[in-house]
Amino acid sequence: MPRQADTTTSRPPIVVLCGSTRHWDALAEANLYETVAGRIVLAPGCNMQQPHPLWQDPERAERLKQQLDELHRRKIDLADEVLIVNPGGYIGDSTRSEIDYARSLGKPIRYTHPAGSGEDARG
Template sequence: MHQQPPHSAISRPPIVVLCGSTTYWDQLADAALHETVAGRIVLAPGCNMRQPHPLWSDLKRADRLKAKLDDLHLRKIDLADEVLVVNPDGYIGDSTRREIDYAHSLGKPVRYTHPV
């Protein structure tokens, strides 16, 4: 009897990773909503270090955490099929620019929420 491959081997929705400044946290959440409703698996920043929290209240700890999260986001780009840059008013900061460059180096398509 022929066995069916697992569902993920047959097909899976595209994976999109959101990149952009956490200054625009609400816009990132809105983009995640729209991408999810469009049937995509969404990877996004997992925390907003611009909001106070005990995990990053100490400056040295915050610097280490920021570096760790920056690297984690690059791994999300590795997993994604495409990148969506959330860039209200065309804004792209240094971290986001680095992520875009990384995505391009991997040949990942990059879309933008606003004209660049």
């Protein structure tokens, strides 16, 4: 008979980072601190703000952005909590959409900075 999975073994909490890739360094820093704190970190995997052959063509870039947005929603599905990386309080439209999605799932949400405390919150 196959062995059953041990449900008593705990795993570290999973946190997903959400935020604008214009703040790529802040996302990397948050990833570092969350990892050192013992959390499994899910984060954006590429920065479309930086030139790259994969998104050089505008049509391909738009399709890829849609795919990446959907992939990030699946990361939110997997996560136990969401960390919004928002230097200066900045929250753009994509991040706002991710926050709304996470809230619809009842995910706990933390912020690295108070929302709306600095840069224009659009963008």
